[in-house]
Amino acid sequence: MGLGVVGGGVAQVLRERREAITALIGTPVVLRHALVRHREKPRVLSPDLLTTQPKDILYDPQVHIVVEVMGGELPALNYIRQALEAGKYVVTANKEVMAKHGPELLALARERGVDIRYEASVGGGIPLITPFRQDFLANHIAAIYAIINGTTNFILTRMAQEGQDFASALSQAQKLGYAEADPSNDIEGIDAAYKLAILATLAFHTRVRPQDVHREGISHLSARDFRYARELGYTIKLLAIGRAEEEGVQVRVHPTFLPQDRLLAKVDGVFNAVQVEGDLTGPVLFYGQGAGSQPTSSAVVADIINLAQDLAFGPRRRPPLLLEPPIPLKPMAQLRTRYYLRMSVADRPGVLAQIARVLGDNQISIASVIQKEVDEAAQTAEIVIMTHLALEEAMQRALAEMARLPKVAEVSNFVRVEG
């Protein structure tokens, strides 16, 4: 269902590798139908395989596996439900549907004695769902740190390496086809939040929904922040972070300062990486192409092969998704982390003392300060502060108080710091 970039790739792989796939399963995988919106457009498939009617697929008793690669919540969700209810196996690449409705769909599949696989929904060609569902089962997962949106990572890499500002890096990403005309899904962290919800649900055995994820985008970052970051030994990445803490699970997507020597800091361009902290495994990192027709097709076709093997070698009921009683979400206000602050101030004696006092009053201590004269005529300077560990709610209070200081022209940016 869907014959766009991913669907077309899947159809091509199934056709070009028919022999190799048959060898793996013992029987060929035959593509019966492809759901398209317009039959007239020229396609990779012969016209008699095309249909505009979902029911041609959902009610065909010869269809065993339905592959949903349309994207978007609706109507994809309805088709997936109908397919499962009709006793068909499902493969989907749909992060929005799986983030919002994954646990229900997995339960429905189990109830109907079938299965739904969704490796392609997170991280393209990087194996992630399978490791969480199989390899990490003996672990308590303490944390996930992930770069799971290639568009924003491309933009941030440009800003870091070429000193570009956000707007020109975005427009370059659009020219290269890495960003859409309306880029908000990527640059606001919505896409990353879907993927984090899927991974966190598996990692922490608790239901994490997209709306549980605290989300900040990257559009407020400036070339200047990247210069200071480099000077301080950091780089800036849009991280999706999930942590299991005593008070609850914390899930957030926001720009983050990362020490330059961390492996994650070296993940550049459209590449993705997910670092998992298991209590037995220690840190494990997965790296690769998180999007694109071929990597995504690789994951979709692997899921198809695995389901076809189940069908050929005796299907089995999948173990249920283990979801413990809901674990509370830890509110963002209770986060403890380090912070980078950049502000524009009047270049007059005493301003730093005032800022330091506001921070001190809020139990925030300063790790380092850079002060630079920026505009001699206007007599304004720029102050950059790195703090020690501090409480988010204290920092938010301090930010509001600093913005009210007469000598502070502007709190230009604040970014959380990891590691």
Added chain:
Amino acid sequence: MGLGVVGGGVAQVLRERREAITALIGTPVVLRHALVRHREKPRVLSPDLLTTQPKDILYDPQVHIVVEVMGGELPALNYIRQALEAGKYVVTANKEVMAKHGPELLALARERGVDIRYEASVGGGIPLITPFRQDFLANHIAAIYAIINGTTNFILTRMAQEGQDFASALSQAQKLGYAEADPSNDIEGIDAAYKLAILATLAFHTRVRPQDVHREGISHLSARDFRYARELGYTIKLLAIGRAEEEGVQVRVHPTFLPQDRLLAKVDGVFNAVQVEGDLTGPVLFYGQGAGSQPTSSAVVADIINLAQDLAFGPRRRPPLLLEPPIPLKPMAQLRTRYYLRMSVADRPGVLAQIARVLGDNQISIASVIQKEVDEAAQTAEIVIMTHLALEEAMQRALAEMARLPKVAEVSNFVRVEG
């Protein structure tokens, strides 16, 4: 079977996580027996679980899963065979057995309607076997580049970062428990060759045996080679390389110059990493702790949980290991790569010209040269050469010819270069 570092860890995880594991399977995993050599030693397990008799395990009808964590080829291989023949599922961490006999054991398991899992045999807590058996199935794998021996990577990291020579880095590894009293299995690349044979067999769908792997160790590397490597923008790693080329599969373990900006070059200390090049996925990298009680236990217990889920939710026949008709091995002589050469020469005019002529006569062209005066008294100098792509057999011929040049005191080292 086996209650050493890994076996003890597995027993502990099974006991401490009994509830979480039961929740995943729906039924508890009960540890029935542990095979030990001496019953008297104090153990993590109660004495009535200990036995010195393999048959107590192999012929107990209440044992469904046999976990082999003894290591070594014999008697482990026999016990695994007997367990499978008795219709028991097997989990093993044994790289030597799986490298030498894996395909036969997988076939035997299938024949008996059971399964053998061996995720812990390569890369400790890093998921590798499952990704190859499930996630990469739609790909043609072009190459594997792997750092899969923690001991040697620890030694090489010390040599690179602290300028230590091989002997003192090795003795430090031994003091820290990272290297054994007899370190030859690690430093000669034997351990890495076992693991490469296992991965290459899965990746290329052809039988690769340990003896097929061209193998060179790290003991000939000197602090000097690391200095030159750094100067040239490289670091030195013991790489396990598998490549599918037109003429056949190439499998080799040897020290390798890697450009410093490659992710693999940043894998330091006892960490492991495996980079897989799929034609659809592009490069995918897995990184984590490749050894140690806890990471290895994580993999063993995950295999136990997966098998127990199969038993609980309806066992299925596993798809057979797909092995195509044997693909020829590409002989080392036909390798084309770049080379680093270091030699000690008489500090007299014309010596570089002689060396260059030997290389040129063998169709080897020079990319860069460093010449340094080393010993003024003896009037010897050191010459370091990086070549362009050259044929291994031509290089071997050139090395022999250069060693015979009267002005060349010694060809001190040669190392292959990737990337």
